[in-house]
Amino acid sequence: MAMRVNIRIVGRKSSEPWLEEGVQMYESRLKPSNVEVETTWHKDNPALMKGIEQDSQKNHKIVCLDPNGRSTSSEIFCDNLYNWLEEGGSRLSFVIGGAEGLPPELKYPKSSTAQASPPLLSLSALTFTHQFARLLLIEQIYRATEIRKGSGYHK
Amino acid sequence: MAMRVNIRIVGRKSSEPWLEEGVQMYESRLKPSNVEVETTWHKDNPALMKGIEQDSQKNHKIVCLDPNGRSTSSEIFCDNLYNWLEEGGSRLSFVIGGAEGLPPELKYPKSSTAQASPPLLSLSALTFTHQFARLLLIEQIYRATEIRKGSGYHK
Numbered sequence: 001m002a003m004r005v006n007i008r009i010v011g012r013k014s015s016e017p018w019l020e021e022g023v024q025m026y027e028s029r030l031k032p033s034n035v036e037v038e039t040t041w042h043k044d045n046p047a048l049m050k051g052i053e054q055d056s057q058k059n060h061k062i063v064c065l066d067p068n069g070r071s072t073s074s075e076i077f078c079d080n081l082y083n084w085l086e087e088g089g090s091r092l093s094f095v096i097g098g099a100e101g102l103p104p105e106l107k108y109p110k111s112s113t114a115q116a117s118p119p120l121l122s123l124s125a126l127t128f129t130h131q132f133a134r135l136l137l138i139e140q141i142y143r144a145t146e147i148r149k150g151s152g153y154h155k
Numbered sequence: 156m157a158m159r160v161n162i163r164i165v166g167r168k169s170s171e172p173w174l175e176e177g178v179q180m181y182e183s184r185l186k187p188s189n190v191e192v193e194t195t196w197h198k199d200n201p202a203l204m205k206g207i208e209q210d211s212q213k214n215h216k217i218v219c220l221d222p223n224g225r226s227t228s229s230e231i232f233c234d235n236l237y238n239w240l241e242e243g244g245s246r247l248s249f250v251i252g253g254a255e256g257l258p259p260e261l262k263y264p265k266s267s268t269a270q271a272s273p274p275l276l277s278l279s280a281l282t283f284t285h286q287f288a289r290l291l292l293i294e295q296i297y298r299a300t301e302i303r304k305g306s307g308y309h310k
Binding site for chain 1: 171172173174176177180226227228229232278279280281282283284287291294295298308
C-alpha cells in the first residue's frame, strides 16, 4: 500500500513559482519509494481542525510542527517518520500552523478527550515562513526515504 | 558602505533551476537593505582555504556552518549577523563545507596561529545538502534584515 503524507497548512499557497517547483521535484522523487505527499491549504484554524478531525476518525497519524517541539537529526526523523506511518496505517498528516502558530487545542489538548496529544516536531531553532517550512519538510521526507534505502543522497 | 556577504561552498552549483531562482529572489530582495550576497563555489578544501586566507588578510569576518555549531533563533541570528558584519568591516564570509563537512583546520585551528577560531553556526539538527543550506542561509539573512527593519515578514 502506498504511504500517504498530507501536509496541512493554515495559510495561502506561495506565489513564488520556485517554491512550488521545489516541492514538486521532491513529490516526484518520492513516488518510486511509494510515498505520496500532498498539501492541503486551510483558510483558518477551524478549517484546519475540521481536517484533523477527519484524519483522527480514520486513525491517521497526526504530527505537528512547532518551534517548541522536539528537534531531531535526519536519521532520527527517518525512524520517526516510518514509525508514524506504521501507527497511522500508512497515513500521516503533518500540521503547519499559520502566522499565529498552532491552534491551542492542538498544543494543549483537553485531558477529557481520550485522544493523545500529537507529537510536536521542531525543524530548527530558526523561524521560517510556512511555505519554506513545507519545502524543508518535504526535503527531509525525501532524505528519510534515501536514508532508509541506504543511498548516498543523505551523506 | 554596502554590506557584503560571501557564501563560500565546497561543491558544485545545483543543477536545479528552482534552487537558483530562490537564492536570486532573496539576493534581489536584500539589495534595498544594502546587503549584497554572493556565492563562491570551491572545487575542494585547499581552494576553499585559499579563499579564506584572502578573507583573513583583509580582516573579513568568517563564520562556519557546522552541525555541531551553535543553533540560534532567527532573532539572535539577526543580532549575530550585524555584529559579525561590524567586526569584519561590513565584510562577512559564511563557509559551507562539502560532503565531508568542514576542513579540520577550520574546526580545530592550530593554537600556534594567532587567528581566533571562527564561530560555528548550526542551522538545524537536521542535515541538508549544501545547496539547500545555502538557500536556508540566505532566507535567514533576508529575515534578519526584516527583523532589523521591524517589518511584518518575520512574524
